[in-house]
Amino acid sequence: MEIELTDGLERRAALHAALADPARLRIVDTLLVGDASPSELAGLLSMPSNLLTHHLKVLEGAGLVTRSKSEGDRRRSYLQIIRSALDVLQPGAPRPAARVLFVCTANSARSHLAAALWRQASEVPAVSAGTHPAAEIAPGAVAAAGRHHLALPRVRPQRVGDVRCDSDLVVTVCDRAHEEPGLGADLHWSIPDPVRAGTPEAFDRAFEELSRRVETFAPLLAAASTN
Template sequence: MNIEWQAEIERRAALHAVLADPGRLAVVELLALGDRSPSELSAELGMPSNLVAHHVGVLLEHGLVTRRRSEGDRRRTYVHLAPDAAVVPAGWMMPRPDRVLFVCTANSARSHLAVALWHRTSRLRAASAGTHPASSVAPGAVAAAARHDLSLEDATPRLLDDVRRDGDLVVTVCDNAHEEIGPLADLHWSVPDPVPAGDDAAFDAAFDEIARRVQDLAPRVAHA
């Protein structure tokens, strides 16, 4: 048994010990599907805010979650499960929706990339919309999709009210949209907006994060 292997075993054992607490495990289970603010965690779990803060602090200390400041309400932060967490929760299946609807503010980049990635991953239908749609899809999003052998050439920004249907699983991929539509959102992915930076690196980073989240969500609804 070499030293590196032993250290990794001890690290993973410590993570399992962290998740042995039912409160922390409940937090991680919720975050397995989407990001939550501490106040949202408190409301969904029926847990006092100070206890939520304690659990999130322990999870942060052990690298199981990270925090990101909202691009909308800068007073708010979102907590999400670290993508390289060594201990992955078993998770729970979601009721199968009629369709997955990805929503951002302008419906010009992240939400269209999410639909393209979803169609590559799942047979379940998907659509996108915006709370304040732009006039066209961002060229950087079209280019990012093309670099990954996907096409957004026919994509058009559309208004959420014109697209949303009963039976949709609504996933916001934009902090502003999430904070605007409130309880209409079933899940939230706090993905930084690549449009202000406008370079390939920003769009590729958004693409990669959305791709990881699509891969996590699709199996949870495909067979439910």
């Protein structure tokens, strides 16, 4: 299953280019919390008016900043951020997905934690499986879920072939599983195996990294329509 996350790529690149200057970032940061006239902005930033004019031209040309006439002194204008333009900086609109399948070798820790974290973050269903499933979920994974108040179903590890559907978006969270011939994952998250270390710290590190990855990726997927 191919994942396309490049909608509006040229537009995003143009916006990033417009923001690739510390002075312009300062202007955007200032205008995010309040509007200002050019003279007020120059004073707030201690920036020469000619330099401010240059940077505003770039930001306005990129569609990040607009001006509105004052309702009082019509000779005055106020600069405002076009907030919808900043939304475009996110990597693409959410893509429909039927289900996410998280895979590791034993299906005893990382894939189970990833699926449980995903269920908290997304309406897209999630399951997990292993290329060589263990007999049970690792006690360290159960303990880590408890420390982080994560609901982790106590189910028997499953084999990928018994779980996988053609419509699944497959995410490997284990280097060994990802490198197995024929698996054909859509995405790979290289998460060190906490079972090998066996310490609470190792499981917590895996949990935190999976949580970060899920938080980043979940907004990019939307539940596929059942119609």
